[in-house]
Amino acid sequence: MQLTLDLTGRRVLVAGSPAAARRAVRRYLAAGAAVAEIGAPAGLRPDQLDGTALVSLVDDGQDWAPLAARCARAGIPATREAAAAPGGAVTLVGGGPGTDKLLTAAALDALREADVVLFDRLAPHANLDRLAPGAELVDVGKRPGHHPLGQSAIEDLMVARAKAGDHVVRLKGGDPFVFGRGGEEVDRCRSEGLPVTVVSGVTSAISVPAAAGIPVTYRGVSHLFTVVSGHAPLTDDEHRHLAGLGGTIVVLMGVNTLPDLTAGLRRSGMRPDMPVGIIERGYSDSQRTTVSTLGGIVTAAGAARCKSPAVLVVGDVVRQAAGSELRTLADTLAAS
Secondary structure: OOOOOOOOEEEEEEEEEEEHHHHHHHHHOOOOEEEEOOOOOHOOOOOOOOOOEEEEEEEOOOOHHHHHHHHHHOOOOOOEEEOOOOEEEEEEEOEEEOOOHOOOOHHHHHOOOOEEEEEEOOOOOOOOHHHOOOEEEEOOOOOOOOOOOOOHHHHHHHHHHHHOOEEEEEEEOOOOOOOOOOHHHHHHHHHHHOOOOEOOOHHHHHHHHOOOOOOEEEOEEEEEEEEEEEOOOOHHHHHHHHHHHHOOOEEEEEOOHHHHHHHHHHHOOOOOOOEEEEEEEEOOOOOEEEEEEOHHHHHHHHHHOOOEEEEEEHHHHHHHOOOOOOOHHHHHHHHO
């Protein structure tokens, strides 16, 4: 059973050493409480419980049993909670495709322990005030044509906050090591002598097609899949290798380079009726899937005004898409 208590304007006493209690202090301040702190049992004054609505006892290794007993005699609720994790460290967290329902247990633990969260545009950030209670939330998300902080500035901020003693969570969309520059951020932390941990995330390369009912592999249809960045056009050799591999091709960030991709695959021998799907805004309320063929997807995408963020899937597995009839735009127009 979970009980809630409105602490707005009410006095909360947090008992614990400053480093161990900092997470509890942030959380109660965020809840609107008037927070008082005591760092050691010997520092408790006789009148310090007067007007107190709640006492938080932090398990920091000190003996808070006498204070707990005083709370019981006075009828004041007392909670026990774990000490905050040591600061001066960075945790890179993969946030998955954008919904906090796909955050891992390790990701949720890291967010609860965070002093500051630096989050990207495609990371699940709508409920961060609840997932990282009391943490400072900093939007460092880069958008097309709008980069409030460049990559080096993000890394500078990450390092500076960790060196100041904070537990910094760098929340990224998808998985930090899949086109996410997570490797560069780990290298920077190591070069600065900072402890760094990586929490893997659910990559959008698999999860977003799944949200549209498209498996990246399917028995008797595809036994392999290749994940490609569509941020920049591929070379002729890359198109040739992709077309020759067979299986499923998953392209991230590929809406703007879609004409180049389809033309290159067709030049490399891929059949024009190969199914292609574009899944926009996976797992959001406005998720949309556009399905056509290699020969028709550019026209279909233009007619549907497909935009990023989107995941492209090329392969016969696209036929598994929920409600897919694989009709080209030309077929649709001819039938109307």
